[in-house]
Amino acid sequence: MNSNDLHTISLYVSNKPGVLARIAQVFARRGFNIDSLVVSSAIDGNYSRMTISAKGNPEGLDQIIKQASKLIDVLHCIDHSQESVVSKEMALIKIGVDSEGRPEVLQLVEHFGCKVVDFTESSLILMVTGDSGKLDALIKMLGRFRVIELVRTGKVIMARGDEVT
Amino acid sequence: MSASDTAILEPETITKPTPNFSVKPNVSPEAMEGAQALVRRLEMEGVEYIWGLSGGAAIPIFDALVTTNTKIKLVLVRHEQGATHMADGYARVTGKPGVVLVTSGPGATNTITGIMTAHMDSVPMVVITGQTISSMLGKDAFQEADVFGLTMPVVKHSYMIKNSNDIPRVVKEAFHIARTGRPGPVLIDIPKDMSSGICTAELDPPMDLPGYNPEIKTDLSSVMDIAEALSRSRKPVLLAGHGALIANAQQELLKLAETLNAPVTTTLLGKGAFPETHPLSLGMLGMHGTAYANKAMVECDLVMSIGSRYDDRIVGQPQRFCQNATRIHIDIDVAEIHKMISVHHHAVGDARAILAELNKHVSRLDTADWQKHLDGYKKRFPLKYKKQGGLKMQHVLDELDDLTNHRAIISTDVGQHQMWAAQFCLSVDPHTWLSSGGAGTMGYGFPAAMGAQFGRPDAAVWAIVGDGGFQMTMCELATACVHKLPVKILVLNNHYLGMVRQWQELFFDDRQSGVDLEGNPDFAKLADTFPGAKGFNIKRPADVRKVLKKAMEYNDGPCVVNAECVKEDNVYPMIPAGKALEDMLVDAPKYKLEKPTGST
Numbered sequence A: 001m002n003s004n005d006l007h008t009i010s011l012y013v014s015n016k017p018g019v020l021a022r023i024a025q026v027f028a029r030r031g032f033n034i035d036s037l038v039v040s041s042a043i044d045g046n047y048s049r050m051t052i053s054a055k056g057n058p059e060g061l062d063q064i065i066k067q068a069s070k071l072i073d074v075l076h077c078i079d080h081s082q083e084s085v086v087s088k089e090m091a092l093i094k095i096g097v098d099s100e101g102r103p104e105v106l107q108l109v110e111h112f113g114c115k116v117v118d119f120t121e122s123s124l125i126l127m128v129t130g131d132s133g134k135l136d137a138l139i140k141m142l143g144r145f146r147v148i149e150l151v152r153t154g155k156v157i158m159a160r161g162d163e164v165t
Numbered sequence B: 001m002s003a004s005d006t007a008i009l010e011p012e013t014i015t016k017p018t019p020n021f022s023v024k025p026n027v028s029p030e031a032m033e034g035a036q037a038l039v040r041r042l043e044m045e046g047v048e049y050i051w052g053l054s055g056g057a058a059i060p061i062f063d064a065l066v067t068t069n070t071k072i073k074l075v076l077v078r079h080e081q082g083a084t085h086m087a088d089g090y091a092r093v094t095g096k097p098g099v100v101l102v103t104s105g106p107g108a109t110n111t112i113t114g115i116m117t118a119h120m121d122s123v124p125m126v127v128i129t130g131q132t133i134s135s136m137l138g139k140d141a142f143q144e145a146d147v148f149g150l151t152m153p154v155v156k157h158s159y160m161i162k163n164s165n166d167i168p169r170v171v172k173e174a175f176h177i178a179r180t181g182r183p184g185p186v187l188i189d190i191p192k193d194m195s196s197g198i199c200t201a202e203l204d205p206p207m208d209l210p211g212y213n214p215e216i217k218t219d220l221s222s223v224m225d226i227a228e229a230l231s232r233s234r235k236p237v238l239l240a241g242h243g244a245l246i247a248n249a250q251q252e253l254l255k256l257a258e259t260l261n262a263p264v265t266t267t268l269l270g271k272g273a274f275p276e277t278h279p280l281s282l283g284m285l286g287m288h289g290t291a292y293a294n295k296a297m298v299e300c301d302l303v304m305s306i307g308s309r310y311d312d313r314i315v316g317q318p319q320r321f322c323q324n325a326t327r328i329h330i331d332i333d334v335a336e337i338h339k340m341i342s343v344h345h346h347a348v349g350d351a352r353a354i355l356a357e358l359n360k361h362v363s364r365l366d367t368a369d370w371q372k373h374l375d376g377y378k379k380r381f382p383l384k385y386k387k388q389g390g391l392k393m394q395h396v397l398d399e400l401d402d403l404t405n406h407r408a409i410i411s412t413d414v415g416q417h418q419m420w421a422a423q424f425c426l427s428v429d430p431h432t433w434l435s436s437g438g439a440g441t442m443g444y445g446f447p448a449a450m451g452a453q454f455g456r457p458d459a460a461v462w463a464i465v466g467d468g469g470f471q472m473t474m475c476e477l478a479t480a481c482v483h484k485l486p487v488k489i490l491v492l493n494n495h496y497l498g499m500v501r502q503w504q505e506l507f508f509d510d511r512q513s514g515v516d517l518e519g520n521p522d523f524a525k526l527a528d529t530f531p532g533a534k535g536f537n538i539k540r541p542a543d544v545r546k547v548l549k550k551a552m553e554y555n556d557g558p559c560v561v562n563a564e565c566v567k568e569d570n571v572y573p574m575i576p577a578g579k580a581l582e583d584m585l586v587d588a589p590k591y592k593l594e595k596p597t598g599s600t
């Protein structure tokens, strides 16, 4: 693994103020940049689920996981980088396009299985879900058009079968 | 109004209308103010002392110390940093969390250095900070500081009280977290409306800490692996750190060392985990450790750390540390394993329990040649100093060690005097050596000594401080006088920030920059101005014993012994920061040194 490997980490934490700040500090102090972060309430509303994607060297990541696990509000913290997990992400993409360019965009929409969720004379908003690689590919293809805005949710993952996320 | 008007008017008393605060809400008899519940819960935690200093946001809590008629004694300090170091010193000698109580804003920020010092050295502490009222949070209210956020990286855990009824549970959890597992400081920020609000919660509620499991079940097979590795060693070194003391593993360590017939070195904070008078002791290792301890590390075939974190001050260059030896790590904190250096075997858990188990599976090793070899180093490279040519810090410390028979509690500040104290004041008993190891906090030594004296009122307690560091917290002389603490403060006075001057001399062509402490007071005279304190001076080598003895006889309050030492002297042995243990300088180098590449 080199220092630019992307790691995906899942955390199960108490749903309390300050928890996110503590976890962010564990990364920031060791110079890790968080690429994406998704937080939402767990089934039991006293807890939250976090999925964090970050780049860095494996030793640094090992420390981060151990230090994050030590936090009183963290119930568990697992690196899923090496495992096969279900990994999904969603993006909303606003494209500036007139009636002339539209058919080509709609072809891409069909090919990538996305949805058009907003339609105006001069723009479209596309919604695409899938693994992050698929999103990257679509965004690359759309590069030929005028991408006005792009919002990605960040990756969420779930471990397969009996494994814990 | 003209001047003539004033002349003819009768003086009149103006009464400004004031709202009436005396009406208290109607509460049931068992209901208390949050602050009172706090004090009751502190009593249940066995708290004897609170070190603190009040202010607007903390007044309700200070008031509760009166209205509850508690037996907890409040020690009013002169600066909040002093409070944290006193709590720290108390905690290190008793093992019980020290408690600090301060006000919001500047009161709270003044504690940060002490909290960080405790955090770096795994010292249990509970810091209670007053806070502005809840509805004003985040509005830049008077003396509002985001203390919860400011302290987050230097605490084991922290709380902000949002409901007065949470106070008993939070306090219970805070003490539990501070003292269990790897100990550390816990902060509780209490808005004023929460401390003065009504608390009807029971005082002994269940804790709610699903993410905290300090009870670690040690993997027995890892202990067997370690025993097996030990059995193959002919040149072992046992390395004891602060964790060995926190776990009270000194008996088990002694048994292990004697069973194996293996030498023991300790870190700065491990002093006292193994008697330094024992023939198997190598003293302290590391940057200013003994030559024989460091040489043993270089040549050993096995190193086993018990409760040290292999920090940069002892491993030098991690890539070159004990490369040909079997490396073993015993620690309660799994995050320490492989953090600095990779190890072949490790066991995670309580050091005492692990050593007790290990002791069942080990037997005597053939270390005769190894010990003879190390004894050779002890003879060739002893710790040494000259009594002629001006007063040496080492001389004063050596005499002190002799006069106190290694039995005094020693609390040091940070600098050259600290390193010489570590070398020359042998630690025999556990929990009698206090020093800011991880943080290296100047100003620590004296207030920590006071805390130790509060915790061990009958012990002889010496603060060994430099002229620089003492001035950072010497205002606590007043506090020591009020409580008639017979702490002895030995100021090893070189009129310099000596340790920094040493680095400038060795690595920066002796260019002095900001190290001359001109303007120092006369410390002995200064002491005399505090009611009940006494000052002494040591001016010449011939005075040392006589004056130290006089100081030992003065027990009505604190005393300051100002020892006028030679100004420019350097601590050796020395491993320049970032260098490997092989690169140790046993004596002053005869060549120019490169600038150190290591962190500090």
Ligand SMILES: Cc1ncc(C[n+]2csc(CCOP(=O)(O)OP(=O)(O)O)c2C)c(N)n1
Pocket (backbone or CB within 6 Å): B413, B414, B415, B416, B417, B418, B440, B441, B442, B443, B465, B466, B467, B468, B469, B470, B492, B494, B496, B497, B498, B499, B500
């Ligand atoms: C609060 C703080 N500021 C600065 C330092 C850096 N520092 C380490 S040792 C030292 C010199 C200490 O001087 P003194 O207290 O006189 O002790 P000496 O080295 O002369 O024995 C300094 C400035 C520190 N450790 N702590």
Ligand SMILES: [Mg+2]
Pocket (backbone or CB within 6 Å): B415, B466, B467, B468, B492, B493, B494, B495, B496, B497, B498
């Ligand atoms: Mg000095």
